[in-house]
Amino acid sequence: MQVTETLNEGLKRGYQITLPASELDAKVNEKLAEAQPEVEMKGFRKGKVPMALLKKQFGPRIMGEAMQEAIDGAMSEHFEKSGEKPAMQPKVEMVDGEGWKEGDDVVVTMNYEALPAIPDVDLSQVKLERLVVKAGDDAVTEALNNLAESAQTFDTKKGKAADGDQVVMDFVGKVDGEAFEGGSAEDYPLVLGSNSFIPGFEDQLVGVKAGDEKAVEVSFPAEYGAAHLAGKAAVFDCTIKEVKKPVAAKVDDELAKTYGAESLDALKAQVAERLEAEYAGAARAVMKRGLLDALDGLVSFDLPPSLVEAEAAQIAHQLYHEDNPDDHGHDHGEIETTDEHKKLAERRVRLGLLLAELGQKAEVEVTDAEMTQAIMNQARQYPGQERQFFEFVQQNQQMQQQLRAPIFEDKVVDHIASQAQVTEKEVSKEDLQKAVEALDEE
Known part of the structure; x- marks a missing residue:
């Protein structure tokens, strides 16, 4: 096998690899000889098929495998000897591939860009600045208040529902007048403004009160997960059972226990560490x-x-x-x-x-x-x-x-x-x- 350099310009490399027909033929014969003992063919006992018949029957496929193995081997040997690494997969093309016939030498070109040599860097000369922020009392207090808000409960209120209130209701969703699967629920608690329902749904419930019946008209988004509902107009018949107002939890030892801390001081320490x-x-x-x-x-x-x-x-x-x-x-x-x-x-x-x-x-x-x-x-x-x-x-x-x-x-x-x-x-x-x-x- 012969490897000739054709391009060495910057990081660009080019090589021509020539596989002599004699070497390729020897590789094919070697592969056929290895396979011969296991080959069965009509008219011959296992392992007794003549080599000439094997070559006629399987030669073209074995030739392709031998060519690929030889080219891969030449590429691996080249990179091992040169120490170069290609930036991307090398481009390998067969010269006069369409005109090639058995008995001819195989000539391929290999072109690639080599990864560059990286200069040494004295890392001890690199100067960096690390910003440090302490968790102050105000930040800890703000975080605790957020935890208390997340742990809020809801108490029954009189009057109309406002944004942030919880509405407990029964509802039945219909498309074209027909109820659809998954569109109904009883005693469902919905916090208005939580955006947990279809866009526009919660806005229409602002102002309702216990005992009201409300027909909420919405359209499912075009990209809605259920294909049979995507883009469809729907009506949800809602029966309001109760309206509740949010009640934030107190920032005390009980809140701390809710979040797995033994005391408020322990929770403060955890919050400061997290911040x-x-x-x-x-x-x-x-x-x-x-x-x-x-x-x-x-x-x-x-x-x-x-x-x-x-x-x-x-x-x-x-x-x-x-x-x-x-x-x-x-x-x-x-x-x-x-x-x-x-x-x-x-x-x-x-x-x-x-x-x-x-x-x-x-x-x-x-x-x-x-x-x-x-x-x-x-x-x-x-x-x-x-x-x-x-x-x-x-x-x-x-x-x-x-x-x-x-x-x-x-x-x-x-x-x-x-x-x-x-x-x-x-x-x-x-x-x-x-x-x-x-x-x-x-």
């Missing part, structure tokens, strides 16, 4: 952006054009759907990438390659336990179908990579932060919020 964990998560996102900005300014190397183009196309596609949320399909045609898309793509590709290199050098790995947790978190978005989702991910390498990538990146970021010069700066909750909002504006 500071939330602040730390937000602060980490701000520090991560600072870290990426710092790394982006420290390194410079050639980028594979194919990776940049693919990333720019992905960015353009994502931004298109953000700007056109009603367009859920992908039949919108090609979306043109701008210089801004390409600039952002270059940053992402450069940082992605750098983080991958730093992670590899630091032997950062995503554990099975971390992957399992990530899959479980994702599966919760599909209630009742968790097992099917889990099995889907196990069989889908691309999905596994999508889940593994952010975990790997976060672990690499933590590794870099542990090596960098990190200073802490105590700020207010409002200042942290502004810093987080600034991330979306950049």
Whole structure:
């Protein structure tokens, strides 16, 4: 087998691989000889089919397998010897494929873009700032009041229902005058303003009182889950049995016990700890952006054009759907990438390659336990179908990579932060919020 370099320009590589007909024929004969003892054919005993007949019967298929194995072997040997890694799947084409006939040498071309050499980075020179927010008394009090509101009860009231009140009712839903399955209930408690019913339903119950009968006219959304109801007009005959007003729970030891704490002081401590964990998560996102900005300014190397183009196309596609949320399909045609898309793509590709290199050098790995947790978190978005989702991910390498990538990146970021010069700066909750909002504006 002969491998000849045809292109070496920047990161672009090209090679011509020649498989001599003699080697290919020997490989085919070897495969046929291995299979011969197990072959059965009419008129011959098992294992006694002549080689010439085997070659005539199975030769073309075995030839294809031999060619593919030889090409794959040549590619693997090349990458092992050169130490290069292709940025994307190499493009392999057979020269004069249509005119090739048995007995001819097989000539293929292989073209790819190599991943660049990543320069070393002295992580100890990276300077980062970590924002720190303490959970003040006002924040803890606000959180406790929210917990009390969530633990509210409802007491019977006289008069008309207002937004936020609970209406207890019987109802029967009808489409075209016929009651439909799942559209009826008795003694149903509905909090007005909770948006738990079809849009427009709860608004029409504001002002009702116990004993009233109300015909609520609504239309099911076009994208409603039940296809036979989607877009249909409906009437719900409602009988109001009771109107109740919300009563917030008191912030005391009893509230604490409701949330599993022994006392109000213990609940305050838990709330403060939770708030500071939330602040730390937000602060980490701000520090991560600072870290990426710092790394982006420290390194410079050639980028594979194919990776940049693919990333720019992905960015353009994502931004298109953000700007056109009603367009859920992908039949919108090609979306043109701008210089801004390409600039952002270059940053992402450069940082992605750098983080991958730093992670590899630091032997950062995503554990099975971390992957399992990530899959479980994702599966919760599909209630009742968790097992099917889990099995889907196990069989889908691309999905596994999508889940593994952010975990790997976060672990690499933590590794870099542990090596960098990190200073802490105590700020207010409002200042942290502004810093987080600034991330979306950049």
